[in-house]
Amino acid sequence: MKYVDEYRQADRVETVLDQIRETVRQPWVMMEICGGQTHAIVRHRLDRLLPDELELVHGPGCPVCVTPIEQIDRALAIAARPEVIFTSFGDMLRVPGTNTDLLSVRAAGGDVRVVYSPLDALTIAQANPNRQVVFFAIGFETTAPANAMCALQAARLGLDNFSLLVSHVRVPPAIEAILSAKGSRVQGFLAAGHVSAVMGYWEYPPLAERFQVPIVITGFEPLDLAWGILETVRMLEAGEVGVANAYQRAVTYQGNRPAQLVIDQVFEPCDRNWRGIGLIAGSGWRLRPAYASFDAELRFDVGPIRSAESEDCIAGRILQGLSKPTDCPAFGSACTPEHPLGATMVSSEGACAAYYRYRLNAPEPALLEERRA
Amino acid sequence: MTSPELTKISAGPTACCPLPLPHLSQIVLGHGSGGRMTQALIEATFYPELGNPLLLQRDDSAVIEMADGSRLALTTDAHIVSPLFFPGGDIGRLAVCGTVNDLAMVGAQPRWLTASFILEEGLPRQDLARIVGSMRAAADEAGVLLVAGDTKVAERGKCDGLFITTSGLGLIPADRQVNGGRAQPGDIVIVSGTLGDHGVAVLAARGDLAFESDLASDVAPLNDLVEAMFAAGAGIRVLRDPTRGGLTGSLHDICQQSGVGIEINESQLPIDPSVAAACEMLGFDPLYIANEGKLVAIVEPSEAPAILAAMQAHAYGKQARVIGSVTDVNGGRLVLRTSIGSRRALEPMSGEMLPRIC
Numbered sequence: 223m224k225y226v227d228e229y230r231q232a233d234r235v236e237t238v239l240d241q242i243r244e245t246v247r248q249p250w251v252m253m254e255i256c257g258g259q260t261h262a263i264v265r266h267r268l269d270r271l272l273p274d275e276l277e278l279v280h281g282p283g284c285p286v287c288v289t290p291i292e293q294i295d296r297a298l299a300i301a302a303r304p305e306v307i308f309t310s311f312g313d314m315l316r317v318p319g320t321n322t323d324l325l326s327v328r329a330a331g332g333d334v335r336v337v338y339s340p341l342d343a344l345t346i347a348q349a350n351p352n353r354q355v356v357f358f359a360i361g362f363e364t365t366a367p368a369n370a371m372c373a374l375q376a377a378r379l380g381l382d383n384f385s386l387l388v389s390h391v392r393v394p395p396a397i398e399a400i401l402s403a404k405g406s407r408v409q410g411f412l413a414a415g416h417v418s419a420v421m422g423y424w425e426y427p428p429l430a431e432r433f434q435v436p437i438v439i440t441g442f443e444p445l446d447l448a449w450g451i452l453e454t455v456r457m458l459e460a461g462e463v464g465v466a467n468a469y470q471r472a473v474t475y476q477g478n479r480p481a482q483l484v485i486d487q488v489f490e491p492c493d494r495n496w497r498g499i500g501l502i503a504g505s506g507w508r509l510r511p512a513y514a515s516f517d518a519e520l521r522f523d524v525g526p527i528r529s530a531e532s533e534d535c536i537a538g539r540i541l542q543g544l545s546k547p548t549d550c551p552a553f554g555s556a557c558t559p560e561h562p563l564g565a566t567m568v569s570s571e572g573a574c575a576a577y578y579r580y581r582l583n584a585p586e587p588a589l590l591e592e593r594r595a
Numbered sequence: 596m597t598s599p600e601l602t603k604i605s606a607g608p609t610a611c612c613p614l615p616l617p618h619l620s621q622i623v624l625g626h627g628s629g630g631r632m633t634q635a636l637i638e639a640t641f642y643p644e645l646g647n648p649l650l651l652q653r654d655d656s657a658v659i660e661m662a663d664g665s666r667l668a669l670t671t672d673a674h675i676v677s678p679l680f681f682p683g684g685d686i687g688r689l690a691v692c693g694t695v696n697d698l699a700m701v702g703a704q705p706r707w708l709t710a711s712f713i714l715e716e717g718l719p720r721q722d723l724a725r726i727v728g729s730m731r732a733a734a735d736e737a738g739v740l741l742v743a744g745d746t747k748v749a750e751r752g753k754c755d756g757l758f759i760t761t762s763g764l765g766l767i768p769a770d771r772q773v774n775g776g777r778a779q780p781g782d783i784v785i786v787s788g789t790l791g792d793h794g795v796a797v798l799a800a801r802g803d804l805a806f807e808s809d810l811a812s813d814v815a816p817l818n819d820l821v822e823a824m825f826a827a828g829a830g831i832r833v834l835r836d837p838t839r840g841g842l843t844g845s846l847h848d849i850c851q852q853s854g855v856g857i858e859i860n861e862s863q864l865p866i867d868p869s870v871a872a873a874c875e876m877l878g879f880d881p882l883y884i885a886n887e888g889k890l891v892a893i894v895e896p897s898e899a900p901a902i903l904a905a906m907q908a909h910a911y912g913k914q915a916r917v918i919g920s921v922t923d924v925n926g927g928r929l930v931l932r933t934s935i936g937s938r939r940a941l942e943p944m945s946g947e948m949l950p951r952i953c
């Protein structure tokens with residue numbers, strides 16, 4: 223496929239990997255912020271091809287994972303109402319709330335529908351004037367413009383049966399939180415290319431200056447990732463601080479201004495809870511008061527939400543050394559490094575991934591020998 | 596802001612992607628995905644009650660040995676698809692081909708089929724006539740007879756137009772030994788053509804995901820292709836039609852049944868550019884998407900060139916390719932050599948395939 227295959231060619235990737243090996247002199251820890259990048263790195267096993275000096279730490283940029291449990295519980299309560307058609311991006315359906323998930327709500331009779339574009343939710347609302355159509359507006363800056371456009375369109379069409387359950391999050395406050403944390407090991411960032419395509423990277427230079435780190439805008443294909451890593455290593459080795467763009471085919475400094483204006487028109491910053499992390503000040507977006515009539519939280523009174531993390535999620539316990547990966551019923555069956563269900567399996571240094579790799583007869587040792595030969 | 600937790604992020608993330616629920620109390624769509632959830636359901640509910648040596652062969656058809664030494668193959672399939680008509684076929688062609696192919700995958704020559712119809716009140720008669728007509732056409736093409744049937748009508752809203760269940764009986768020539776447990780290290784893995792066409796074509800025809808394509812389903816009876824392959828060489832050890840769960844599901848089953856590893860090469864996989872593009876956009880992987888007119892064959896290395904040539908000379912195998920080999924080094928795992936030269940495990944699908952957020 224054009225514009226994808228070119229960025230997955232072994233010889234081109236190997237050339238950049240060689241440059242990384244020539245450039246690196248000492249150990250460095252860098253974080254790819256975006257879950258899409260983590261997935262691409264693991265999917266192509268780029269982590270296995272990097273020199274041992276480089277440690278990739280995976281960031282919290284998985285919008286599905288960090289959507290707060292209380293907001294998922296609210297979604298579940300709304301979706302179960304008989305008058306509601308609840309629309310969502312597909313991968314939210316299997317994320318559990320306190321007691322259940324959207325797949326189960328659907329199986330029990332709730333009208334839960336997967337949409338690819340939020341604008342499809344508007345079409346459903348127009349086709350079902352006697353039903354209440356709710357769209358679960360989650361995600362980072364990447365999904366925010368289309369979700370904001372939904373509110374604008376709904377207002378223009380005068381739809382009174384459409385609303386948004388908003389749980390947007392923003393990348394720069396997360397980077398700031400990570401770097402502010404005591405004992406942070408992250409020395410450089412691969413910034414998320416898709417988010418930057420929308421937002422540009424004008425928000426990053428002050429962060430790079432304040433925390434004295436390189437931030438490199440990076441794409442998602444193996445070659446893009448290799449370029450981003452090379453530039454980060456080069457800056458680290460040279461002691462450079464600042465922002466570089468290794469994803470120039472998609473990202474400009476200003477970003478997509480019309481998209482930014484649409485976001486600004488509809489959403490305002492707010493504090494937001496990140497699942498598994500906690501509250502990060504100013505890290506979210508919510509609907510502005512002018513669009514409050516499209517706010518599903520105000521439209522549906524679902525009573526008090528009492529949320530509690532599921533006992534099934536033991537990633538936190540594993541990291542605290544309280545449990546072993548093999549205590550988890552999903553370990554090695556539903557949860558593997560290639561289809562990770564928990565951060566400890568996603569992370570190349572995570573306990574679950576290590577257990578999985580070394581306790582089964584994984585192919586990695588053979589690969590290592592091959593590379594050293 | 597809570598610094599202590601954030602400290603842990605930088606030391607190794609605590610941002611836990613919460614584990615999906617196991618869905619033990621009720622059936623969800625993922626139980627029909629053909630992946631791990633389907634397997635878990637079968638093993639938890641069906642095998643304990645109904646298990647017997649024939650059922651536990653775990654192949655596409657049960658192989659029954661008669662007193663005179665001859666062997667029968669018996670299989671059954673339920674078909675639900677929305678929409679009923681899609682580019683390249685319809686539920687009728689799907690029902691006949693699915694059962695014919697399950698028989699062919701144990702080396703059988705399919706002979707007789709039965710079909711049960713559950714019709715929804717309000718189904719247009721002309722739709723039914725069209726579907727039955729295409730069943731007839733597919734049966735003629737495959738050289739099978741539909742010899743018994745049943746019809747029931749469900750109240751409106753109780754089924755999606757119609758459901759069809761087909762069963763099939765075939766005869767296995769004496770010299771054929773084909774089952775999922777026969778793969779050996781060194782064997783060659785061949786697929787008969789492009790992967791993911793059926794699943795993506797049906798998805799596009801459904802119209803609820805915002806993309807259009809000119810893709811057609813590959814739904815086809817493969818028994819004649821299988822005959823051509825056996826005519827070219829007897830060294831066919833395993834045959835599978837990678838339907839639900841896709842190529843990954845089929846190869847994973849073979850690894851498990853044979854106790855071998857399989858390594859396939861990403862750069863050699865035949866994938867139509869439209870399928871690749873749709874999958875990139877939606878966050879799907881063609882290696883997990885259903886095919887209805889493709890097979891994967893594990894063959895002895897010495898006979899691989901002749902079998903491959905015979906496949907490529909057949910209408911349903913023109914794009915056949917060697918995609919990998921059977922190994923003894925991967926500990927019974929399915930491994931993908933990626934286009935950038937690294938290796939990764941390919942695991943079966945966990946649940947229902949869902950489009951990603953962005």
